[in-house]
Amino acid sequence: RERAREILETVEDRDETRLGVEAMELLDAYGIETPTGDIVDDPADALEVAERIDGDVVMKIVSPDILHKSDIGGVKVGVANEDVYDAYEDLVTRAKNYQPDANILGVQVQEMVNLDDGVETIVGMNRDPQFGPLMMFGLGGIFVEILEDTTFRVAPVSETEAEDMTKEIDAAPMLRGARGNDPVDIGGITETIQRLSQLVTDFPAILELDINPLVALPDGVKAVDVRLTVD
Ligand code: ADP
Numbered sequence: 496r497e498r499a500r501e502i503l504e505t506v507e508d509r510d511e512t513r514l515g516v517e518a519m520e521l522l523d524a525y526g527i528e529t530p531t532g533d534i535v536d537d538p539a540d541a542l543e544v545a546e547r548i549d550g551d552v553v554m555k556i557v558s559p560d561i562l563h564k565s566d567i568g569g570v571k572v573g574v575a576n577e578d579v580y581d582a583y584e585d586l587v588t589r590a591k592n593y594q595p596d597a598n599i600l601g602v603q604v605q606e607m608v609n610l611d612d613g614v615e616t617i618v619g620m621n622r623d624p625q626f627g628p629l630m631m632f633g634l635g636g637i638f639v640e641i642l643e644d645t646t647f648r649v650a651p652v653s654e655t656e657a658e659d660m661t662k663e664i665d666a667a668p669m670l671r672g673a674r675g676n677d678p679v680d681i682g683g684i685t686e687t688i689q690r691l692s693q694l695v696t697d698f699p700a701i702l703e704l705d706i707n708p709l710v711a712l713p714d715g716v717k718a719v720d721v722r723l724t725v726d
């Protein structure tokens with residue numbers, strides 16, 4: 496909690512109210528697992544991080560002005576080490592083309608998460624003027640807007656409530672192993688909902704927050720992307 500407070504204070508000092516993956520440490524501070532990786536501000540450092548990670552990596556533009564990164568081509572999946580330099584330059588070029596005065600903090604180099612074995616889910620929070628912090632769970636990735644397969648509870652949520660949320664969505668059978676797939680780690684999802692619920696309860700300054708996607712795998716969950724608004 497102390498670490499989370501420090502991270503939020505750093506953020507407030509920057510005078511930004513909207514934050515992206517630069518705030519991933521917040522999740523980390525609350526025990527929510529994130530992929531291995533780092534944010535760097537030059538190509539040489541990007542390569543160093545990529546070399547530390549075994550195999551191909553994902554690279555993303557990091558800018559509080561660009562919160563829908565793939566919309567501008569700001570996410571590159573499956574980047575080999577020899578392509579890291581080019582990918583870095585390309586991400587920055589795209590960001591500048593999109594918004595010449597964008598505040599570019601750098602590029603995130605991240606471990607690849609195997610989406611074939613997993614289900615992209617979303618865990619989020621919105622502060623409702625009437626009910627307070629509303630936790631949301633649903634199918635994530637590109638499907639979230641199209642299908643609107645989501646369910647809500649007021650934070651803080653109990654373990655039972657979090658479990659119920661994973662059962663209520665239409666896509667629940669996908670989590671429990673449909674079409675010959677292995678079931679994903681439901682316990683990991685419910686724990687993540689509860690940990691996030693604790694985070695937003697502890698910090699009323701967080702007005703909204705989305706982990707999208709939280710990739711649910713057979714042996715765990717990984718928060719691959721985050722964005723939030725603070726007041
Ligand atoms: P944004 O939502 O801002 O476009 P994301 O970080 O969510 O950016 O990335 C977009 C999509 O790229 C994700 O929904 C996911 O399908 C894929 N992706 C992102 N990071 C990873 C990763 N580490 N491993 C595998 N796929 C990823």
Ligand code: MG
Nearest residue numbers: 707708720721
């Ligand atoms: Mg996303």
